[in-house]
Amino acid sequence: MKKNNNKFRGNNNNNNNMYNLNYRFDSVSPAGKFSGTALDLIKRYNELAKEAHASGNYVEMEVFRQYAEHYRKIVTEINERKAANQAQNQQNQQAKVEENQEQQASTSSEQNATAQVQASTEAAPEQAITQQPLSLKKKTLKIVEVKENDNVIKEAETDKPKRTYKRKTKEEPAEAAAV
Secondary structure, eight states: OOOOOOOTGSSSSSHHHTOOTTTTEEETTTTTEEEEEEEHHHHHHHHHHHHHHHHTTTHHHHHHHHHHHHHHHHHHHHHHHHHHHHHHHHHHHHHHHHHHHHHEEEEEEHHHHHHHHHHHHHTTTOOOOOOOGGOOOOOOOOOOOOOOOOOHHHHHHHHHHHHHHHOOOHHHHHHHHHH
């Protein structure tokens, strides 16, 4: 199986969203090729930077620190994305809890209203109820049938100009060249 080369993955922002802390990177640097997670590569490049600093090679030290910074940014982005996802999940859960509380409150108020209506009808059976509470009113739907008007359809069809296409035959280009 061919190994995927992630050399150009940073060019597309959609690919950056697939990284997680366990994703293995292949990194090629002046010190050689390294593979590992972003955290492993940060540690390795920091060690190489310390060694270069100890040997007095400040240019190489800065190069390794830049490599480490690159992978540090990736880790930061992953952590920020995780935090945003967790915050979104918490908001969704909180909204669900609030919705459930509202439903429970509405069902309890409906039960109270029906109990009051039943109590009032039992107490005074000869009195007719003239107005029901809002929660107990039945909703009615009115179905309206719309018939298409033939005149309207014909007018709509005449508004659009008809396109006509002329097919060229083999004889026409010869006649056009003769003119």
